[in-house]
Structure formats: C-alpha cells, structure tokens
Amino acid sequence: MNSSIRIGAIGSLVLTVILLINLSWVQVFHEDEYARHPRNSRNYIEAKQIERGQISAGGQVLAQSLVDDQGFYQRSYPNMPFSFAPVVGYLSDRYGVAGLEAGFNADLNGETRATGSRFLRTTEKRVGDSLELTLDPQTQAAAYEQLESRGYEGAVVALRPSTGEVLAMASNPSYDPNAVANPDGAAAEAAWESITSNPGNPLLNHASQEQLPPGSIFKIITTAAGLQNGYTPDSPLTADSSITLPGTEVQLTNYGGQTCGGGGSASLRQAFTLSCNTAFVQMATELGDGPMRDAATAFGVGAQYDLGLPNAAGSLGELEDLAAVGMSAIGQRDVTMTALQAAVMAATVANEGRRMEPQVVSRVVGPNMKTLREFRPRQAAEAITPDVAEQLTELMRSSERNTYGYNGNNYASKTGTAEHGEGLAPHTWYVAFDPDKDVAVAVVVKNGGGLGEGATGGQVSAPIGRTVLSTAPRAGEEQGGN
Template sequence: MNKSIRFGAVVSLLLILALLVNFTVVQTMREDEYAQDARNSRIVMDLKKINRGNITAGDLTLAESFRNEDTGYYQRAYPNMPWSFAPVVGYASDQFGTAQIESGFNGDLTGDSGSSSRFMRTGLEDAKKGDNVQLTLDPNLQAFAFDQLAKPGYEGAVVAMRPSSGEVLAMASAPSYDPNAIVNPASAGDAWGNVNNDPGKPLLNHGTQDQLPPGSIFKIITTAAGLRNGYTPDSPLTGDAQIMLPGTDVPLTNYGGQACAGGGQVPLRTAFALSCNTAFVQMGLDMGPDALRDAAARFGVGQNYDLGLPNAAGSLGDLPGAAELGQSAIGQRDVTMTALQAAVMAASVANKGQRMAPFVVKQVRDEDGKVLRETKPKSLGEAVTEEEAATITDLMFGSERATWGYDGNGFASKTGTAEHAEGAAPHVWYVAFDPQKDVAVAVVVKNGGNLGEGATGGQVSGPIGRAVLRAAPAPVEGDK
C-alpha cells in the first residue's frame, strides 16, 4: 500500500513539475510569440484601447488610429491609397484581428514589442502611442504598379526592388480590397464576407504568398547551373521542335510546336533569346539534378524571407528521374516561385551575382521620431559569380531584343509562359532589370490576363514590367 502511495506521489510531483516548467517556458521564453499572435483575445482588446503607431511610405500615411469620442476606443483608418497598399499593410480589426504588416509589426505598432514583460506593466501603457513603421515602398511607383494590374482587371503581382540593397520599391497585388470597410464596425461583417468569398483571394498578398510555376523565367537559373558546369553562350544545343522525355513516350515541345531558329544545333545564346524549351531540357539532362538543385538554392528557391509579411518559399520539387528533371529545367512540373522570389532572382543577376535579402520596412521610430530600429542591406551569399552574372546579363539583353527589338531602353529581361492546369490559360511572367537605375522587376499575371490560352509573357506581363522600370525612381545618392 505504501509503495502505491509513494508511486502516486512521485507521479503527481513529476506532473506538477512538468506543468511548472511548461508554464515558465510559455510565460517567459515564448511570451512574445503568444502575446503577438493575432488569435490572442488580448490583441483584440488592445486594438480598441491602444493608439497604434502609424504606417507610412515616403511622406504618405497609410495607416493611423483615431479615438471614437462616443466609445472612447481607438479605431484604425487607412487614409491614402488603401486599395494599392492593402495587401502589404493589411488591416487591424477588433473583430478579425491583424494581417500583413499590421500583424508582423504588431508589437511595435502597439508599443509592446517584447522589450518588457507584461508582468512589469504599470497600467499607463494605453495612454502612450505605439511606434511608427516606415516602409521602403515608393508611393508613386506602388500606385502605378497596382494600376497596371487593376485597370485591365488582371489577377497577379508586381514586385520592384533595388538589386544593390534588397529594398522593395513596389509590391502590388491584385485583386485588392479596402481595409477601411473591414475595420469599420458598421461595414465589417459584409466586407469580411465579400473578401473571403472572392475567388481572386484579395486578402492574399499575391507578391509574396502565391506560389506559381515560373515557366521560362526559370531558365535563368538553369542557365546559371549550365555556366557553373562548363557551358558557354556558344555551347551547341538542340533547336528541334520537340525532344522525348527519357523513359517515356511523351514529347516535350517548343512554344507553338515550332523548331528553334530553323532546328538543328543552336548556341545557348540563341536558345536563351528565343526561349527554346528543347535546348534547356537537353542542358538540364546533361547537367543532372544536383546542378539544378544547387543553382535553385543559391537563388533562394525554397527559402523564406524575414519581411514581417507572410511569404511562401517556393520549391524546385522532387527530381526522381530524368523526365522530371527535363520538365523542371524549363520551370514546369513541380517548380514554383513567388513574384518576390522572381524579383530577387533578377536582382541577383543585376547585383553582380550577390543575392540581397529583400526588405519592406525601412525603420521603426517612436512617437518623437527617434529611430529605434533600421533595416540594413544584407547579402545572403553568391547566387552566381560576377563573371557568370555578366554572361547571364548579356543573354538577358539578347532576350529583350529578340522579344521587342532594341529601342534604347537598356533593359535585361526574360519572359515566361507557364502551364498549370489542363485547359487553363497559362500564368505569364516577365522579369527584368535596368542597370542604369538599379531597379529589378518581376511581373506575373495569372490565367493569361485578358488573352486566354494564347497569352504569353511578352504580350501581357512584359509591357507592365517595362512600364514599371521606366516609372521607377533612380536611386538617390547615399540611399544604400
């Protein structure tokens, strides 16, 4: 009997000890994680009681709070270009929580960034305004990029960034929504139902969260792998209209089923300029899966970024055999990227091979304007060597000329047309950079835009990307 009592007592003590350990971990080491979770009911009350800091871009206030004189509670407002910025800024609703920057920087905006434990609060914190978050986005370019998508009714994204620093200048996503309707109690219920029932998923930031097959823009990465494994711009590749995928009776064809430059052997520079699928399948098969995996990883495919925004990692997918490798070499099968990752890919080439961490928040300041935190440019490593980057840049100049002819713009580019479902219109891409302005851009328009199954990246996304590059501001000296 005593033995049973002792055993029960020991078990009870161990359970109590485990509970105390877990309580200590939750209340100390993981306090900030749980405290800033948008599902936390305390967050909902804070949204009503706390004068959140502003979110700004340039001289424009994108989000601010005002006190409702009747209730005494604070309410969020989005006074400038809410549709253009909503997929980045997000919303702070006392009914539906927070999203995007409003969520990722909730601790700063509420003045509760985790620098002090909630057990040390005095009760006077609600009287203090939260910290202000300044974005890197250029308001004019953001509005311009959004209009390029929204006016024709496209679904997709535009991301523009500085290759030398990683600073994001524009991150437009369509369709979008008005966050004012979500945070206003009078309209919140209907607005919430509308955005959640919209098949275009306006609450999604299509620039960072939408993982899509990249199609031929991925040939930049395949080319990088080829250069690392002995290929040169003059290396001969097949220009035939089709190539059989190994181990299958399935032919993989060029766009439109046409031979590339008349067929036969073509140099890599011609295959890149004309986006010859068969040539890149041949090169991918010759290099093998490890070369493609290595190049994709160096460009950031499969990696997330610390943006304060939710962002998908993309994937090269599994390469179990030669057939899968051949399809993946042209950005199909299981390969996926986001528009942000595509912009980073182009920017890495533009930056002499160095991949910079993208960022959308420039500074966090207190209500007196004191800088509390500032994002500094950070290299994530070498995507390609400087020599390889110069070679790919030259090939991208050739692609731009082959698509539009040389008109003096000086852009280096690659288009992509990605199949994604049988009978569906393709997703169409354009990535490019202007070395004179230190700007790179990625554009994706889903489901062919308004051109349906015959759409191409050159027809739909290219004009948007080129317009954004022209509109982008040149860097101001001392920006880096």
C-alpha cells in the same frame, strides 16, 4: 453512504488537481501564445487604448490611429488603401490583424518599449513606434493600377538589386482595409463576407505568398547552372522542335511546335533569345540534378525572408530522374516560385551574382522621431560569379531586344508562359531589370489575363513590367507620392 462520500470527495480532488495542472500549463507555459494570438479580442480592446504608431511610405501615411469621441483609438488607412492593403494589412476588433500590422505589432503598439512583467498587463497609456517602408508610392500605385485597370489577377514586385529594398509589392485582387477595420460591427461583417467570398482571395498577398509554376523565366537559373559548369553562350545545343525525355517516350516540344532558329543546331545564346525548350532540356539532362538544384538554391528557390510579412518558399520539386530534370529545366513539373522570388532572381543577375535579402521596412521610429532600428543591406548568397552574371545579363538583353527592340533603354529581361492544367490558360511572367536605375521587376498574371490558352508573357505581363521599370525612381532619388 460513507463509501459514496469518499468516492465523490476523491473524484472532486482529482478534478481539482487536473484543473490546476491545466491552468498552470496555460498560464505558465502558453500564456504568451494565447495572449498574443491574432484572434484574441482582448488584444484589440487593449489596442484601442494605445496610440498605435503610423505606417508610412515616401511621406504618405498608410495607417494611422485616430481617437474617437469615447476616447478609443480607431485604425484607419487614409492613402491608397487598395494599393497597399496586402502589404500593410489591417487591425480589426473582429477579424484580428494581418500584414505588417501583424508582423510589427509589438513595435506599433509600443510593447517593445513597455516595462513590467510579461505575466501582468499594464493599463498605462503608451504610444507606439512607427514604420517607414522602402516602398515608393508612385511605383506601388503604377504596379497596382496596371493590374487592376486590366482586370488581371496576379502580382508585381520591384526592388533594388544592390540593396534588396522593395519598391513595389502589388497584388490583385485587393481589398479596402478600412472596411475590415470599421468599428461598426455590422458594416465590418458585411465587408468581411464580401472579401472572403471572392474566389480571387484578396486577403492573400499574391506577391509573396502565392507559389506558381514559373515557366520559361526559370531558364535564367538553368542557364546559370550551365554557365557555372562548362557551357558558354556559344555552346551548341539542339534546335529541333521536339525532344524525347530520357528514359521515356514522352516528347517535349518548343512553343508552337517550332524549331529553334531554323532547326539543326543552335547556340545557347540563340536558344535563350528564342526561349527554345528543347535546347534547355538537353543542357539540363546533360548537367544532371546536382547543378540544377545548387543553382536553384543559390538563387533563393526554397528560401523565405524575414520581412514581417508571410512569404512562401517555392520549390524545385523532386528530381528523381533525368526526365524530371528536363521538365523542371523549363520551369514546369513541380517547380514553383513567388513573384517576390522571381524579382530576387532577376535582381541577383543585375547585382553581379549577389543575392540580397529583400526588405520592406526601412526603419522603425520612436514617438520622439528617433530611429530605433534601421534597414541595412544584407547579402543572402553569392549565387553566381560576376562573369556568369555578365553573360546572363547579355543573354537577357538579347531576349529583350529580340521582342521589343532597343527603344532607348538598357533593359535585360525574360518572359515565361507556364502551363498549369489541361485546357487552362497559362500563367504569364515577365522578369527584367534596368541597370541604369538599379531596379528589377517581376510580373505574374494568372490564367493568361483572360486572353485564353494562347496568352504569352510577352503579350500580357511584359507591358506591365516595362511600365513599372519606367516609373520606378533611380537609386538615390527621393521617394514620393502624388
């Protein structure tokens, strides 16, 4: 009997010690992780007692907190909620927090100015700081409308090459954050079910998170690698309709099986203007994997940015042999980019080869309207020399005018049509910049926009990009909305 009691007492003691160790491990070493986890509903009960800061852009309030008849603050999204949802995000009692609401949560709920131990949570009422965004409401509205009105799935990003300020970051399909944040639990649950069952994944910020094969817009990077390593716009390259990948029997062809300007030989300028695959395969395989990888890295492929928003890195993929180099040179095989990275690529050319870090928050403002933190342009890399950037600009301008003529603008552009599966319509791309406005844009429309396997970037994505370029304000113009 005494033996049984002794064993039970020892077992109880051991369990108590394990429990104390576990509690200490959680409370001391992981308290912050669990307390701030997006799914911790206690955070949102506390948040209801805080006058959370606003999020605004160009004078338009995009997110605000209003007090209800019970004295709790409820989050609402009063202006252009579908246009801005993938960027602004939502704050929900049931489904957590997303977008800038998550990335700048500590600012918005006033925690960055709160006092006291991090182990003790204060019930003292506090007022959050507000965010002012770099986004221009008119440009954002135009970008989203261009996608949504056509029923396209994809993304648009516009930014200032000289500073990295993002003017538009549109994503479709989108969603209404008011429905997710609805305090009526049944209504919020129905909205959540509808949104999460959409195969287009509206909750994903397609502009910054979705990595897709870029197709021929990647030839900007391939050309930069060539120009940095001894090639010139007049360098002769193959104009044949097909080329055999080194070390294989695989034939890679031009679009539609056409020759490049009549066959035989073509200059790099002609090859870029006409987007001839075979010429770029030849140049890339002559260069080898080193210059290709260096150029891709310099332009930001594989980079992520501190935006307060989730953003994917993209990838050049493994370049294990020259056949892989050749296929990657035209933006196929394992190459992936986001629309944000594509816009940064075009902006880098426009900014004389300097790659700026993109930014979507202009400043953080306290309740007393005092600026607490402010955006400052930051250079990420000098991707190419100004001379190479000038040559690339002329090549992109030649590409634009070959397709659209002059039309009174000074646009420089490149289109892309990216294969991503047998029998599937291609993803279509357009990147461009207007040096007169200091604006660059990238557009991707997934799966050919419903136009089938013959869809092209010039046909599907370019009209959207050109509309956004014409809508965006010149540098120095005041932002504003309708």
